Amino acid sequence: MxxxxxxxxxxxxxxLVSRLQAAGHEVRAASRSPPADGTADWVELDLASGDGLPAALEGVDAVVHAATAPTGDTKAVDVEGTRRLLEAAADAAVENVVYPSIVGIESIPYSYYEHKLAAERVIEDSDVPHTILRATQFHEFVADSFDTLSKLPVWPLPTEMRIQPVAVGEVADVLVEAAVPDPRGRMAPMGGPEVHxxxxxxxxxxTAKGLRRPVVRLPIPTATFRAFRDGEATCPDRAVGTVTWQEWLQADGFSSGTPTSASGSGSPADTT
Ligand SMILES: NC(=O)c1ccc[n+]([C@@H]2O[C@H](COP(=O)([O-])OP(=O)(O)OC[C@H]3O[C@@H](n4cnc5c(N)ncnc54)[C@H](OP(=O)(O)O)[C@@H]3O)[C@@H](O)[C@H]2O)c1
Known part of the structure; x- marks a missing residue:
């Protein structure tokens, strides 16, 4: 492949790249800037303009389409870029375009999610054989968000929002299994083992970072917040991932001391 x-x-x-290689795929890696490790054949590709598409798809059997621009021009990259990719994939007779999407995007009014939904429709409306897997938020994404906050003396957070984080490697494993010339259409979604x-x-x-910042409840009176609070981003009946948030924090190496339960009461100064 x-x-x-x-x-x-x-x-x-x-x-994905390392797992596909381990599974025997000849991997071509595409992005605008090159990967740091240089272990895969790399091509420069800008989905916002389409530059590099024909060369990227030459001789390709399957595509795992993980490019996204959540904080950039999402429409140009995720919607129109996906359309450009699918047109080029049709020309190249690609046998399966595998697309990672996000649980709950049809129920959560958030512009990035609206663009993800539009991208799913682009894929489903095309003639290219495809596979779509919706997953919940990655542990890595959640940790990055907290990293951004971590220097603040107080952490104002929409504490009641509920998510079901999953290890990115477990999502990648399912996508690698799906990256075969046997498209599955819409797969059952996958989430992490616990909703928090x-x-x-x-x-x-x-606790894992050994910090003592108070977590302060930040009320956000929006429909987006209410949808997250009501669990629209979760799929508890599809808790396929096995690595818990607590296990992931410990494995990530920054855990200090004895971790307490992620659902523990925390510092007395909390207002959550
Ligand atoms: N993060 C989550 O919690 C989560 C959960 C479920 C599903 N997903 C989905 O999983 C997929 C991957 O998410 P991620 O979190 O891994 O994303 P990410 O870390 O933000 O990576 C985005 C990738 O897209 C590339 N990219 C950005 N703009 C581009 C452009 N104009 N043309 C070509 N490539 C471009 C970036 O490389 P360059 O900047 O070098 O081009 C980068 O390699 C997305 O479809 C996302 O919706 C994510």
Missing amino acids: QTLVTGATGTLGTA SVGALARGYR
Whole structure:
């Protein structure tokens, strides 16, 4: 299998490249800037303009499309870029385009999710054989978000929002299994082993980091917040991932001392 990974330098893309190689795929890695390790054949690809598409798809059997621009021009990259990719994949007679998407995007009014939904429709409306797997938020994404907050003396957070984080490697494993010339259409979604409130996740992170910042409940009166609070981003009946937040924090190496439960009560100063 010659397999193209778009977004190969991202959180998911990096996990995909090594796993696809281990599974025997000839991997072509695509992104705008080259990967740091240089272990895969790399092509420069900009989905916002389409530059590099024909060369990226030459001789490709399957594509795992992990490129995304959540904080950039999402429409140009995730929607129109996916359309460009699918047109080029049709020309190259690709046998399966595998697309990671996100649980709950049809129920959560958030512009990035609206663009992800539009990208799913682009894929489903095309003639290219495809596989779509929706997953919940990655542990890595949650930790990155807390890293951004971690220097603040107080952590204001929408503590009641609920998510079901999953290890990116476990999502990559399922996508690698799906990256064969046997498209599955829409797969059952996958989530991590546990649903947590953002407050509980923050307290677990704080303990693992050995920090003592108060977590303060930040009320956000929006429909997006209410959808997360009501569990629309979770799929508890599809708790396929096995690595818990607490296990992931410990394995990530920054855990200090004896970790307490991620759902523990934390510091007395908390207002969650
Ligand atoms: N993060 C999560 O919690 C989560 C959960 C479920 C599903 N997903 C889905 O999984 C996929 C991967 O997410 P991720 O978190 O791994 O993303 P990420 O870490 O932000 O990586 C994004 C990748 O896209 C590339 N990219 C950005 N703009 C591009 C452009 N114009 N043309 C070509 N490549 C471009 C980036 O490389 P360059 O900047 O070098 O081009 C990078 O390799 C996405 O579809 C996302 O919706 C994510």
